[in-house]
Amino acid sequence: MGEGRAVGGGQTAYSFDFAGTMSVKLPSVPAEIPALITSMGSTLTALPIEPIEAGPLEGFHHALFHVPNFPPYFGGYIQNSEPRQTIWRGRTVWECAGWRITLDSVPDVRRLQEKQSKILGFAITHVGRLERVDGSPFGSAQTAEVLEKLSFMLSFVRGGWTSCMCPVAFGECGEKRWVRWDDPRVSPNKGLSWFSPVHPDSIGAVASGFFARATQPHWWDAITLSLNWYFEANENLGMIHSAVVATQNALETLAWTMFVEDGPVSESGFEGMPASDRIRLMLDRAGIPLGLPASLAKLTALAKKSRWKDGPHALTDLRNAIVHPKKRKSVGTLPGGVLVDAWRLGLWYLEMIFLWLFGYSGEYESRLDPSPMVGRVETVPWAHKGP
Secondary structure (H helix, E strand, O other), rough: EEEEEEEEEEEEEEEEHHHEEEEEEEOOOOOOOOEEEEEEEEEEEEEEEEOEEEEOOOEEEEEEEEEEOOOOOOOOEEEEEEOOEEEEEEEEEEEEOOEEEEEEEEEOOOHHHHHHHHOOOOOOEEEEEEEEEOOOOHHHHHHHHHHHHHHHHHHHHHHOOOOOOOEEEOOOOEEEEEEEEEEOOOOOOOOOOOOOOOHHHHHHHHHHHHHHHHHOOOOOOOOOHHHHHHHHHOHHHHHHHHHHHHHHHHHHHHHHHHHHHOOOHHHHHHHHHHHHHHHHHHHHHHOOOOOOOOOOOHHHHHHHHHOOOOOHHHHHHHHHHHHHHHHHHHHHHHHOHHHHHHHHHHHHHHHHHHHHHOOOOOOOOOOOOOOOOOOEEOOOOOHHOOO
């Protein structure tokens, strides 16, 4: 609520009963938009509480969307004739769950990414196109549902938050029918990722399995929660203690879903297992090696001294030393680099189990590689297993 009073010179002063929210009327949007007031002064700043939509909600032939801070890759050729003829490699196309999705990088995306990385800022790096494989029309509700899932999937590819933002839908004749503005979730920085820029087809190879899991409510809850922990741990190496804890939280969430909600283990049986056994069983089912990689030299040396039998044992013991008061003093006496090795191992476990859950059997860039190079890839471990 507010009221105005004349103060002379043709000006009016306004006073408000500050409630934290306000309603905003925008051109071309029929309803008033609820917004959260973030600052008040000579100008008033507010953020929309809900997405803003304008236009008919049905009859879409295709929709375009925008993706910020996504990594460049060597995809199919794209040609642009304006403002001058330009050709670049930045297209990947895949089909899943009845949808065809085309993802194109913008021209000169690598220079744009370098600039964005230096200032930890934000930039639209890719534009996507969404359409039904059979050409049938769709509406805003379907668009929002697909783009939500796609945002999580592309964030997993990136190794940090990105979003499918500002979608615009078009009719069969190319006329603009609908647009939505929202507040995207995007992180300016990102950690390492399993994704190799020389293998952009891996995005489509992950998509079918990801969308299939997303149709199961219990798996969707587990995957989105675990991805939140994965991004938190991957983007924040400076908070190494909490990052190690976050990786184990994610692994145990996925193990619970696999063995209790989807499997033969009772709740009491699962709770009665040591945390290392929960993770060990899950990794073994997926065909992920349990032994400590030789590239984690600091962690391997401490494991021999501490009699840790494998990676899950080392990871859970270190996590317990961080979170339990009686053991916390021992963390400060750890040899340098041990927690970094545990962090790398936990995130590798997470990436591998996600890829296995999504039915991926191709190549990836390993964060365990002692001499990582762009384009140097390995095949996921379960692809080597016989029938």
